[in-house]
Amino acid sequence: MIFLELLIGFLKVGLFSFGGAYAAIPLIRDVVLAYGWMDEEALVNMIAISESSPGPIMVNLATYVGYEKGGIPGAILATFAVVLPAFLIILLIMVLLKKLLEKEPVKAILRGLKPCIIGIILATGAYMIGKTCIPPMYQDERDFLPLILAAALAIIFFGSREFLKKKMSPIVLIVISAGMGILAYGV
Secondary structure, eight states: OHHHHHHHHHHHHHHHOOSSHHHHHHHHHHHHHHHTSSOHHHHHHHHHHHHHSSSOHHHHHHHHHHHHHHHHHHHHHHHHHHHHHHHHHHHHHHHHOTTGGGSHHHHHHHHHHHHHHHHHHHHHHHHHHHHHHSOOTTOOOOOOHHHHHHHHHHHHHHHHHHHHSSOOOHHHHHHHHHHHHIIIIIO
């Protein structure tokens, strides 16, 4: 039964995720919590691990959840299910709809989706920061360190554009983030 749930759940994620993995996080969250595969805290931790691991976040999350629930076969099935819709859609677009993408109404629709995707990504980031800063009702302590670290990373990112006159490499930003996290929570 778990294999069928993994297949259906991650097919939904793969089929209805637009805008990349960050935009898919709310959908992944809904599916994972609906099936009861992990709780909110475990999911937030897994998102953090998936972001810092090589590879697409959506695939990393699917692989991890699949492995947790069904071992290696579950990991393979969940990973396959999450990438299959995108693979088939891209194949279909390349074979049948190449000319359609050149038409202005289609271009307008795709341009219209960009602000929505940006909003979803920003809302997800705000949700994750809020979830880590505001504790559950049974805890009294608040942890504002994630908010401070996020602000520091934003200053570093945008400050580097101002002072270096070029974009900071995502790899450098990830290394800086890891170092700050180790200093803040590991020391």
